[in-house]
Amino acid sequence: MITFDAVTKRYPDGTVAVDRLDLEAPTGEITVLVGPSGCGKTTSLRMINRMIDATEGRILLDGAPVQDIDPPTLRRGIGYVIQQAGLFPHRKIVDNIATVPHLLGWDKKKARARAMELLERVGLDPGLAGRYPFQLSGGQQQRVGVARALAADPPVLLMDEPFSAVDPIVRTSLQDELLRLQAELNKTIVFVTHDIDEAIKLGDRVAVLRVGGKLAQVADPKTLLSDPADDFVREFLGRDRGIRRLQFISTEGLRLRTDMTGDAAGPWRLVVDADGRPTGWVSRERPDELEPYGTFVRGRDPMRSALDAALLSPSGCAVAVDEDGKVVGVATRETLDEALAEAADG
Amino acid sequence: MNLLFSFFDWLAGFFGNGENWSGPSGIPMRLLEHLEFSALALALAVLIAIPLGLLIGHTGRGGVIVVISANLARALPTLGLLVMFVLLMGTASSLPVIIPLVLLAVPPILVNTFEGIKGVDPDLRDAAFGMGLRGPQVLGRVSVPVALPLILLGCRLAAIQVVATTTVAAYTGLGGLGRFVIDGFATKDYSSVVGGSVLIVLFALVVQALFALAQRVTVSPGVSRRVKVR
Amino acid sequence: MGDGPPSIWEWIARNWDTGRVGSIKNLLLDHLTMSLVPIVLALVVALPLGLACVRWRWLYQPTSGLMNVVYALPSLPVFMLLISVTGLSQTTVIIPLTFYGMAVLIPAVVDGLASVPDHVRQSAVAMGFTPLRRLISVELPIAVPVVLAGLRVVAVSSISLVSVGALIGQGGLGGLFTRAYQNPFMPPVIVGIVLIVALALVADGLLVLAQRLLTPWVRARKGAGS
Numbered sequence: 001m002i003t004f005d006a007v008t009k010r011y012p013d014g015t016v017a018v019d020r021l022d023l024e025a026p027t028g029e030i031t032v033l034v035g036p037s038g039c040g041k042t043t044s045l046r047m048i049n050r051m052i053d054a055t056e057g058r059i060l061l062d063g064a065p066v067q068d069i070d071p072p073t074l075r076r077g078i079g080y081v082i083q084q085a086g087l088f089p090h091r092k093i094v095d096n097i098a099t100v101p102h103l104l105g106w107d108k109k110k111a112r113a114r115a116m117e118l119l120e121r122v123g124l125d126p127g128l129a130g131r132y133p134f135q136l137s138g139g140q141q142q143r144v145g146v147a148r149a150l151a152a153d154p155p156v157l158l159m160d161e162p163f164s165a166v167d168p169i170v171r172t173s174l175q176d177e178l179l180r181l182q183a184e185l186n187k188t189i190v191f192v193t194h195d196i197d198e199a200i201k202l203g204d205r206v207a208v209l210r211v212g213g214k215l216a217q218v219a220d221p222k223t224l225l226s227d228p229a230d231d232f233v234r235e236f237l238g239r240d241r242g243i244r245r246l247q248f249i250s251t252e253g254l255r256l257r258t259d260m261t262g263d264a265a266g267p268w269r270l271v272v273d274a275d276g277r278p279t280g281w282v283s284r285e286r287p288d289e290l291e292p293y294g295t296f297v298r299g300r301d302p303m304r305s306a307l308d309a310a311l312l313s314p315s316g317c318a319v320a321v322d323e324d325g326k327v328v329g330v331a332t333r334e335t336l337d338e339a340l341a342e343a344a345d346g
Numbered sequence: 347m348n349l350l351f352s353f354f355d356w357l358a359g360f361f362g363n364g365e366n367w368s369g370p371s372g373i374p375m376r377l378l379e380h381l382e383f384s385a386l387a388l389a390l391a392v393l394i395a396i397p398l399g400l401l402i403g404h405t406g407r408g409g410v411i412v413v414i415s416a417n418l419a420r421a422l423p424t425l426g427l428l429v430m431f432v433l434l435m436g437t438a439s440s441l442p443v444i445i446p447l448v449l450l451a452v453p454p455i456l457v458n459t460f461e462g463i464k465g466v467d468p469d470l471r472d473a474a475f476g477m478g479l480r481g482p483q484v485l486g487r488v489s490v491p492v493a494l495p496l497i498l499l500g501c502r503l504a505a506i507q508v509v510a511t512t513t514v515a516a517y518t519g520l521g522g523l524g525r526f527v528i529d530g531f532a533t534k535d536y537s538s539v540v541g542g543s544v545l546i547v548l549f550a551l552v553v554q555a556l557f558a559l560a561q562r563v564t565v566s567p568g569v570s571r572r573v574k575v576r
Numbered sequence: 577m578g579d580g581p582p583s584i585w586e587w588i589a590r591n592w593d594t595g596r597v598g599s600i601k602n603l604l605l606d607h608l609t610m611s612l613v614p615i616v617l618a619l620v621v622a623l624p625l626g627l628a629c630v631r632w633r634w635l636y637q638p639t640s641g642l643m644n645v646v647y648a649l650p651s652l653p654v655f656m657l658l659i660s661v662t663g664l665s666q667t668t669v670i671i672p673l674t675f676y677g678m679a680v681l682i683p684a685v686v687d688g689l690a691s692v693p694d695h696v697r698q699s700a701v702a703m704g705f706t707p708l709r710r711l712i713s714v715e716l717p718i719a720v721p722v723v724l725a726g727l728r729v730v731a732v733s734s735i736s737l738v739s740v741g742a743l744i745g746q747g748g749l750g751g752l753f754t755r756a757y758q759n760p761f762m763p764p765v766i767v768g769i770v771l772i773v774a775l776a777l778v779a780d781g782l783l784v785l786a787q788r789l790l791t792p793w794v795r796a797r798k799g800a801g802s
Contacts, residue, residue, distance in 0.1 A: 075477060076478035084469045088487075088568075089568045090568045134568060418773070423737075425750055429757045506648050543653030543654070543657045544653070546652075550649055554644070554648040
């Protein structure tokens with residue numbers, strides 16, 4: 001666990017970048033620092049591995065003040081990923097990944113084997129090992145950056161806007177990859193971003209900072225969306241905060257109708273194949289034409305997916321399926337309305 | 347046509363003359379002297395300029411002074427400096443020649459080393475420090491390899507300067523290939539002038555080629571972006 | 577000669593304008609000619625060649641390779657080899673200096689044009705500039721700082737390099753050095769070095785001034801940034 005204990009960073013010219021920050025980043029979780037530029041999020045992150053030293057207060061790493069640890073030693077035990085990846089252009093990919101193991105004096109073979117393993121782990125072709133950074137795309141470089149940070153298996157990972165320089169499609173895949181990796185590795189991750197969507201997607205806990213380096217609110221994403229602490233947080237979360245909240249509302253208790261496949265279904269009837277999987281909707285007016293449908297996995301997908309599925313179909317209904325894709329029922333406009341009304345109350 | 351004929355005539359006269367190939371004023375000896383003085387001056391300049399450039403580039407302090415003094419040094423006339431030091435210190439040793447040689451070779455190395463190190467992407471240094479490299483490790487393992495093309499460029503410019511100035515220094519009595527040219531000009535021995543000039547030009551080109559080779563061997567393909575596509 | 581060596585000021589006063597070829601004034605004028613002509617010539621030749629290298633990229637590699645070689649040639653033997661063609665004239669000094677200047681300026685022109693941001697070039701195209709007008713009114717002005725930086729290097733080194741010509745009797749102020757060496761006497765050396773450095777600094781200063789006048793936006797942006 002990383003603990004900020006009344007940490008302040010004041011520069012010689014009097015600017016306060018971080019103002020009495022109290023924050024905990026629990027072990028094995030992703031804690032996201034988010035806020036507008038000038039809110040001190042990057043400064044806070046960089047104080048953890050002493051790239052910047054705090055002016056006042058203490059930062060504890062599993063109870064030990066980082067101020068007491070020699071910076072290079074401290075940093076070798078903490079993975080660090082930055083925006084432009086910062087790969088060493090003069091070293092091959094495999095050597096880039098093995099940087100910290102080398103510093104720690106690992107045996108060459110072991111370091112190399114570890115680098116190759118990580119290359120695959122972050123979803124890269126091992127054939128890239130002998131390439132130089134300039135021969136890789138931005139997204140690939142960023143994956144190498146993550147692999148390099150993980151090389152010595154540090155318990156803590158600091159990530160400073162690591163995905164903001166790549167295009168949205170690559171960014172999404174990098175985010176998914178990070179979540180997948182984290183499910184396997186359970187690192188203590190502190191992640192800085194200015195993108196609230198990224199914060200909500202990745203964070204187990206999200207800390208919103210305001211300009212001047214003050215903590216505005218820290219909470220899990222769901223609480224943040226439903227109960228913003230003040231106007232600043234509300235505004236920072238944006239206009240579609242309500243829609244985003246649906247991401248965190250379960251479809252477990254959503255009432256489903258199971259009578260939509262029969263003839264008595266009403267204006268729309270769901271067609272199901274022999275295995276019980278949906279094939280399309282048929283309207284009473286045009287019984288020969290299959291119309292598109294949308295599905296969600298009940299209990300696993302959030303309410304937002306259910307609503308999305310309903311909006312995708314002319315029937316206005318979302319098809320609930322189980323993990324195998326078999327129909328378990330249908331959420332109609334009425335049942336979705338009920339759930340939304342409940343969510344708004346809660 | 348006539349001119350070309352006499353040119354080759356002179357060349358043949360110079361290289362074909364057996365006397366020019368032996369003794370203390372023969373081609374091998376003069377070549378060795380030229381090499382010796384150039385190499386000594388360049389080595390001294392490298393020893394002074396590279397550590398200083400690394401220090402200033404790494405700490406970022408004193409850069410303005412480096413750039414201004416390098417520009418000033420470019421304005422200094424080599425012949426004037428040579429004559430001044432020889433008049434001041436006499437011709438008993440080669441020191442009055444070595445001093446201006448080094449003086450003129452330091453600035454290009456210093457300024458390019460400094461610019462090279464200063465120009466290393468701050469993100470790269472940040473990443474290096476962030477992974478736990480210490481200051482000297484960041485300099486040696488990251489900044490220098492990345493700045494190497496510029497550092498070598500500085501050394502190459504200095505070498506060009508040194509080879510040329512060593513030639514001019516023959517005027518003040520220094521040995522080396524310049525002697526053929528200067529003495530030949532004084533005695534109207536054009537075969538010696540032309541032959542010596544050609545030798546110096548060849549010498550300079552070989553030095554240039556050696557630096558190009560050194561660049562290829564020492565600069566990482568990841569930095570020069572010169573990699574075979576596989 | 578009077579009793580004992582004259583002071584440096586006496587020497588200057590006595591030699592400034594003797595009406596003879598070797599007076600300081602005449603040497604200074606010769607020096608100016610032999611350095612200014614190559615600077616101007618180099619710029620005049622390097623501009624179209626640089627443009628050609630940008631227009632036809634394949635030209636650049638061989639051109640810059642050749643210029644690298646040219647730059648590596650020591651001046652004295654080149655002067656000597658040229659004597660048989662152009663004699664003991666100023667031309668013998670001017671030609672090599674022009675080539676050294678080109679060796680610096682051609683890459684400067686290419687780099688300068690490469691420094692034009694692609695979005696600027698694209699928007700000029702989109703606004704309907706013809707290639708020639710785009711070059712004159714958009715690309716060249718943006719390239720000016722880089723070209724002028726190269727020109728400063730050329731000016732300063734040409735002015736100092738002319739003096740080597742003294743070894744073939746055509747060195748402008750460099751003549752003071754050979755004179756001082758032949759009858760060992762320090763004042764001419766000091767005067768020569770000081771005048772050459774001063775000329776170089778004046779030329780450099782004028783080019784800095786030219787850049788400020790030609791590219792007011794560069795300074796304005798720097799001021800706003802700090």
